[in-house]
Amino acid sequence: MPVKNRRWVLASRPAGKPVKENFRLEEEELRDPGEHEVLVRARYFSVDPGMRSRLSGDSYAQALGIGETIEGAMIGTIKASNNERFKEGDLVTAGFGWQEYALSNGRGITKLDASIFQPPLTVTAAIGVLGIPGLTAYFGLLDMGKPKEGETVLISSAAGPVGATAGQIAKMKGCRVVGIAGSKDKCEYVTRELGFDACFNYKQEKDLVAAIKKHCPDGVDIYFDNVGGEMLDAAIANANERARLIISGQVAEYNRPEPRGIRNTTRFITHRLRMEGLVVFDYFKQFPQAQAEMAGWIKSGKLKYTEDISEGIETAPEAFIGLFEGENHGRRLIKVG
Template sequence: MAAQEVSNKQVILKDYVVGSPKESDMEFTTSKIALKVPEDCDGILVKNLYLSCDPFMRGRMTKPERASYVEAFTPGKPITGYGVSKVLDSQHPNFKAGDLVWGMTGWEEYSLITSAQSFFKIEDTDVPLSYYTGILGMPGMTAYTGFYEIGSPKRGECVYVSAASGAVGQLVGQLAKLAGCYVVGSAGSKEKVELLKSKFGFDEAFNYKEEEDLEAALRRYFPDGIDIYFENVGGKMLDAVLMNMKDHGRIPTCGMISQYNLQQHDGVHNLFNVVSKRIRMQGFIVFDHYHLYPKYLELILPQIKEGKVSYVEDVAEGLENAPSALIGIFAGRNVGKQLVVVARE
């Protein structure tokens, strides 16, 4: 018997992007998909519920000149990214129809996932399901491994988080408070700065766009210097931070969103501080740390359920709004974790 075919709306990358991505770099198409995994495939067929907009996706829009840590998108094909999905059919032993999962899916209504082994089955649904695109998904694990595994925090240390109201930053700040640190965040609007203080419990927060001299701003908030800088931004911010680090400081280097749309990245001039202050600047990618996911859930789920950790989402409704939601994160338009609702169940 032939499988039922349905129409499948998709977001397509038209061509590789140079500079700032625009909505017009993407287009919609509608194809047909059978809601069944083919006989010879051990994958899963999913209905996509929530799609995640993440900064690393910008790198995937660039023409691949050298191998990077994530593959480039293929022009003419649907964009892919993290999402929460419902399994409609499975030939993979780990999953069955009806399961909720998160992992790397397509920007479309339905996806055939051929490498289902990288998906996580969602066991705990006593929290908003969309959280698995954020605090309970890749961004959450990024904050956790960057702060704890790379940052090696100690009680009483001084922590600075840039892009602090974003998907990762808001959680880093709260983890730092849980670890007994003093934490300051920066963001790009008054509203975001308010959120950092009122909602996420940052000790201090400032709007970097209102500071003429970032170095002086950081000196104001960290008169004795910074122990841990959770780096999301790069460029001028990193330069200002380097001048304000303490001896033996750590810089878990998560991303450099200020640089992603530039063809040549800004020069960083103050790296000699790495020597003189014995700084450890260490890049990390969450992929390498997913074995810690169960340990992380054990820590964070009770904190969420007891209301001790908050998570703010910026929700775009409908796949048709996905391109503008994605573009928005590079302009800082999102307040909190940007995601797209494709369907609620």
């Protein structure tokens, strides 16, 4: 029996900050699955700040086309299957984007073992702390950052899913961890709940260089950057010799008509700095090992995570736009089924 699917598509490209009009909710009837195909019913999908760059058509080879489904990670259940790998009721995850159903030949779908998602591990962790945000934190910090005991690790968007995970892993490695967030509540969350050593609210600071200096009196050895722009420059101004700058997100840049970038490139020579862009899919083969290790940390209470879940597919564009206002607290997900 054909099902009615709703999906958010790109209606127009944002000029600067995305607005609701850039998105359009479309309804379509899906045919029954054909040979080797499955029908997936979504339970949750994610809204990700990094997706912003794919809404602009210019620089990025992989830009989304107008009318295409907005990207996101999905957790769903197999509703019907003509594919021997899957049976009805299987819990799966895939990059099916902002929609209620998906038809697929099975490629790119990962079957989840429902039995491992026991408290404190929720099923949504599969697209959160054990999904791309958590893996980004894991490989960015450990492989690119190579933290050493006693080093200072500075993290922007500290209360977001990437920053919060990176900070807790850095604590496990014996580092002093300093967060930057956009509210007093978020700072209290990362220091009291997650064990960061310090955190400051950048909205209350006029001089970012001085604020970082105050909270990182021994300088910065690793900067885990989710923001870019002035914050990245201020971190560079406080960078120690051989500091590692991990470019994970550039949220402050995505909505600017002209990028701001950084000024302080001469410090790369005087302080032997290294700045590197992180694409987590480069570590694809190591995902299972990392997920198993992080699941262990979660079960033993060493790694905590927070989710910020909106109900209903209608809420997705607003939830996405709110990411750039810094209003989210933890991984932002949409519950659709």
